[in-house]
Amino acid sequence: MLEIDFKEIITVSMVLFAVIDIVGSIPIIVNLRAKVGHIESEKASIVAGAIMIVFLFVGEGLLNLIGIDVHSFAVAGSFVLFFLALEMILGIRIYRDEEPGSASIVPLAFPLIAGAGTMTTLLSLRSQFHTINIITAIVLNIILVYIVLKSSKKIENLLGENGLGVVRKTFGVILLAIAVKLFAANVKGLFV
Template identity: 65%
Template sequence: MDFNFKEIFTAFMVLFAVIDIVGNIPIIIDLRKKAGHIQSEKASLIAGIIMIIFLFLGQSLLSLIGIDVNSFAVAGSFILFFIALEMILGITLYKDNDGDFNAITASVFPLAFPLIAGPGSLTTLLSLRAEFHIENIIAAVLLNVILIYIVLKTSSKIERIIGPNGIQIIRKVFGVILLAIAVKLFAQNIKALFI
């Protein structure tokens, strides 16, 4: 075991920025309205499990099905792009076909995956693995999961403090930020596909 607090903190901050749970509060509130309730424990736990499994098996899993990290990141950038469009334009692109959009469905998809443990955070985990010791990355993931749980649990209180107009403003601002992240993720990885 080679625990290094500097590594844990750096990995934590990188993941925190990519997951952007605070920026996702408007989406979380939106999901709660659609589903009636969100299972915070379940969403946090599933997201954490997905991230830790992907940390160990991600690279081999992708190469097994013939997908490289860059292709995965480009696909992820499209998902982020469409989520950002929903936030900025106030439209709904994601529709649950069977109409059974309940608390369990919403907690797993799209909350745990791809919103929290999405292509952005999963590709970030792969790049962190090349840089840091695995136990430090796991510690950073666990700290993020705790923080995600706290934000999910208190999102309705945050909504009351900010108010509906504040949420709309935050939603649009973070939509633009998410759009920028999607463009950056696309631009960084599309080059590698044509080399």
């Protein structure tokens, strides 16, 4: 019943890492810290992980309640990933949130870590991967998010502005390829 597959865990972890883009968010995190002082890394990480896991289970039921199948949601999710990838690669902002007022759970856990792109991605991944592998990937990403939040200043100093840009663009290209694969795998399901 539990089909733990390390290849799936690595694939899903890479997808979530690219979508969450916590390394690319370091400038936002640093800006928040400068405005409000302390960042609640533990709370933000735990709440973001809880939001993702709950949505992984409740999201599909919610879709069924409003009459949308997983294939349609996955195709829609592939478009969201496509535009997120374009933002990362081209350095443009298609969607812009209002500037958060404090570095509490609200701007960090949601929408910065567990935002709309992450939610869409989770349901899209559920149509292709085993749930236990997705949960494992979520936990691994939350651990990484916590580490990055705790040491964001050191990472910023280490990579520099150019290094952060290279990381962001690299994961943007990976995310773009994943969006194309997700679209191709689910578009057939729309016509069955």
